[in-house]
Amino acid sequence: MDARALTKVFERGRRTWIQRLRREPDHRERFVAVDGIELRVEQGEIFGMLGPNGAGKTTTMRILATLLLPTSGAARVLGIDVREQPREVRRRFGAVLSGERSLYWKLTARENLEYFAALxxxxPRRTRERIESVLDAVKLTDRADDYVERYSMGMRQRLVLARALLPDPPLLLLDEPTVGLDPQAARDMRERVLELRSEGKTVLLTTHYMEEADQLCDRVAIIDHGxxxxLDTPTALKRTIQAEEVVRLEIAAEADGVVSRLSENAQVARQERADGLLHLTMHTVSARDFVPRAFDAARAAGATIKHVEVVPVTLEDVFLALTGRALRE
Amino acid sequence: MAGRTGAWALEARAIVAITRKDLRILTRYPLEVFNQIGQPIYQFVIPSLLLGATFAVGGRAVGLEETAGTGDVAGFLILGMLVAYLVGAAFWGIGYSFKREMDQATLEPAWLTPVARETLVLGRGLSALVLSAIGIVLMLAIAVALFGVRLSPAIVLAVPAFLLAALAVLGVAFLISSAVLLIKEPVFWVDASDALFAAASGVMFPITVLPGFLKLVSFALPTTYAIDLLRVTGLGARPLLDPVLQYAALAMLAAILLPLGRAVFAWADRRLREQGTVGQH
Structure with a gap:
């Protein structure tokens, strides 16, 4: 699957027929949701698109899923153009795009799957076997004849995945597959995604959970403002910030120069004031060496370090280093 | 050729699956089944029949006899309602059902499958027809048992007219579905156009009593001719036009409305892809 110079521009507001007929200038506001995205997903890999809400991940996914026409650029799924042959593309993927609401709650899981199998x-001769197979894959066989309205949210999300697996597609498109799930259900879903790769399927997923991208993806594209x-492997991305560890400090009574003193020993990735404290995120090669120096520097500047937290480098830090913002902002 | 036959079979199977799904869901709301089938009868047909009986003289509606050539007000209304069921199926059973699916967030997963978009319309059409057929049978039973309606066996001669009208109304269903997919608040438009369609077709009264401009609308509707031909053959009513001309008009309208509806529906699908609104609810 590949995308070249993919762009999607949405127009906000309305342009009436009268305005069109009169050929009046189009004053609608334009919002660029996807801005020249280039990517190539290799067969059999889990490829993640990581970014905050509104970054353009879902819009990109919907273009690839043929639900949305790009304004410009091209995208091909298994060699087929999404713009020119959308039906052919749809024969080749299963998708989890609209969450657990997208089921018929007054039908059982099996009835839902029977309906979508026909679509x-x-x-017919394969339908029963495929339904049993996907129910087994998402561990819903024993509840297959219960109405979906009696399911937990995690069970419904598993059923949505089962629906996507029905045609046994070579490609899965998963948009925020664990959003809203409790920790156990999210863990189950992530395990299932890893199993899909071991079955030889290609998975394209979007997430704004850095741990999920780190844990699941062979490669990750970090997306911001479309x-x-x-774009690289999680390990390679984390290597780009040239730090082994992240130290988070909370400093009271900031005196002049404390930040500049600290920055002599580590890179200041982020600083903000909240609750009367200065919150610093520092990237360092060794927290063991940096933390004592940080106390010395603070003392010398007349400031007090109230809290220290040492954590490994994550994709969140990569995003922070690249954009100056946290993923959840 | 075999591939094409196989493709048709798969689309036909999808149509049946959509119908089965709709009917299964409906049976899980028993009162809704009663409402959908019974409401037109107890809110509309029975009061109208009673009103007609009130004004009848010796069982004959003299005024109606003068304007339409039949004094059988009950038969006149029943045959109008028969076509009204068809129109209701197109506007609500097909068109508005897309809005319900959008609101439930179940339209988008259907849109993500390789099934032909038109199959989604036809599947809804079949389930709406099944419900309409039940309603029609019930209505006819009540009309015959309680109001003494007797239809001439010659009414079978109007079956081709009914089928041609059904094809044309299917074209209208494609148009309504397109509008429902693109308009954010379609309920008013569906309700208003359904009412106008039924009124201008002469469901409840002869179109000769309509003001001039609405009469023009009537002659542009396939259902006007279907209702009239049913009344001519079933009740011996006076035809609006020569029946041959009416058949020609019906065939022409079906030949225009069905391709037009399909083309507009394909355009609406493209607009949905431009706007990305199929998943919005």
Whole structure:
């Protein structure tokens, strides 16, 4: 699957027929949701698009899923153009895009799957076997004849995944597959995604959970304001910030020069004031060496360090280093 | 060729699956089944029949006899309602059902499958027709048992007219579905156009009593001719036009409305892809 110079611009507001007929200038506000995205997903890999809400991940996903036409650029899924042959593209993927609400709650899981099997053009002789197979894959066999309205949110999300797996597609598109799930359900879902890769399927997923991208993805594209700002393996991305550890400090009574003194020993990734404290995020090669020096520097500047936290480098830090903002902002 | 036959079979299977799904869901709301089938009868048909009986003289509606050539007000209304069920199926059973699916967030997963978009319309059409057929049978039973309606066996001659009208109304269903997919608040438009369609077709009264401008609308509607041909053959009513001309008009309208509806629906699908609104609710 690949995308070249993919762009999507939305127009806000209305342009009436009268305005069109009169050929009046179009004053609608334009919002660039996807801005020249280039990516290539290799067969059999889990490829993640990581970014904050509104970054353009879901819009990109919806273009690839043929739900949305790009304003410009091209995208091909398994070699087929999404713009020119959308039906052919739809024969080749399963998708989890609209969350657990997108089921018929007054039908059982099996009835839901029977309906979608027909829409996926599964031959009748294969339908029963595929339904049993996907129910087993998401561990819902024993609840298959219960109404969906009696399911937990995690069970419904698993059923949505089962629906995507019905046609046994080579490609899965998963948009925020664990959002809203409790920790156990999210863990189950992530395990299932890893199993999909071991079955030889290609997975494209979006997430704004850095741990999820780190844990699941072979490669990650970090997206911000509709652009890919970095694309590599999670390990390689974390290496780009040239730090082994992250030290978070909370400093009271900031005196002049404390930040500049600290920055002599580590890189200041982020600073903000909240609750009367200065919150600093520092990137360092060794927290063991840096922390004592930080106390010395604070003391010398007449400030007090109230709290120290040492954590490993994550993709959140990569995003922070690249954009100056946290993923959840 | 075999591939094409197979493709048709898969689309036909999807149509049946959509119908089965709709009917299954409906049966889980028993009162809704009663409401959908019974409401037109107890809110509309029975009061109208009673009103007609009130003004009848010796069982004959003299005024109606003068304007339409039949004094059988009950038969006149029943045959109008028969076509009204068809129109209701197109506007609500097909068109507005897309709005319900959008609100439930179940339209988007259907849109993500390789099934032909038109199949989604036809599947809804079949389930709406099944419900309409039940309603029609019930209505006819009540009309015959309680109001003494007797239809001439010659009414079978109007079956081709009914089928042609059904094809044309299917074209209208495609148009309504397109509007429902693109308009944010379609309920008013569906309700108003359904009412106008039924009124201008002469469901409840002869179109000769309509003001001039609405009469023009009537002659542009396939249902006007279907209702009239049903009344001519079933009740011996006076035809609006020569029946041959009416058949020609019906065939022409079906030949225009069905391709037009399909083309507009394909355009609406493209607009949805431009706007990305199929998943919005």
């Amino acid at each position: 996926y053009h599964l031959p 652009r890919i700002v970095a």
